Amino acid sequence: MKRRDLLRNIALTSVGVATAxxxxxxxxxxxxxxxxxxxxxxxxxxxxxxxEEEVRDAKLMAETFFTPHEMATLTVLCDIILPADAASGSASQAGVPAFIEFIAKDMPQQQTPLRGGMMWLDNQSMKRFGKKFVEASAPERIQIVDDIAYPEQAKPAMKQGVAFFNLMRDLTMTGFYTTEMGIKDLGYIGNQPNVWQGVPEEVLKQYGLTGAE
Known part of the structure; x- marks a missing residue:
């Protein structure tokens, strides 16, 4: 199973985060x-x-929480979690980083885990490669992500990174699969209007009926 298909299945079975x-x-x-x-x-x-809800949403949308560097880090990590493929765009192309920033403003309890997690990424990248996460090469970034993306295999020293990556994975999947792009990627059609054209001719013949009857 392709990684993107696996993530799609995760999205179908669990939304991942409440955004009330x-x-x-x-x-x-x-x-x-x-x-x-x-x-x-x-x-x-x-x-x-x-x-009241519209006012609150408008105020939150107008505010800025993450720094430009943090938004760049979010964008890179979101696209590692859910990259573009032949069928659909990436998480960042669907606007997921902006969604995560809105969540951080709407749910302040997420601010420290998100900001602290990005600091953890930068610290790990500086220790290993002498540069921040967004400045690292793609293989170097994946090296760090591989250490925290699989909780069962992660070392105890990676505990903070694992918790952050789990949160980011939930937020990325929730953000992506609640957008028009994500819904199309799932292949979800929903209720669609159609035109009733009567019982199909083959069904009528099966029961010895004709269109005239």
Missing amino acids: STGITANTTQNENLVEVAKKKKSKAAPGRTP
Whole structure:
């Protein structure tokens, strides 16, 4: 089984991470004003969202959490986890790094594991190759990833890296397979409208019926 097919199966059996919003505190005058604006202007991009949710999402989207270096690291690692293939684009092409940054802002408890994990990657890369993870060659990056991508085989000293990679794998798979690109990659069609053209002729013949009957 190809690695991408294996990851697809993982995505089908487990979403990997909960991304429920934690709500918004609208006690300040600024937030109250924003809520009123949202009530007057219905969002076309997010049907079913309350004005408070739209305000909170917009505020989070406008904020920046990761540094440019951290975003570059996320992008490289996401594409190692889910690279492009002949059928679909890579995780970064689907916008997964931006999704992970949103999660970090929406779920602050993920900030330290994510930021600490990227520091761990850089420290490992500096020790081994004298350069940060994004500056390392592709084979050098894979050497580090191979040490943390398989929990059952990982050495005890790699414990922090394993935990970080597990989190990144969950977030990458969740982010990718909830995008249009990811859904197409799964081959999921869902409910599709069609036109009823009557019972097929071969079925009618099977039961001794004709189209005229």
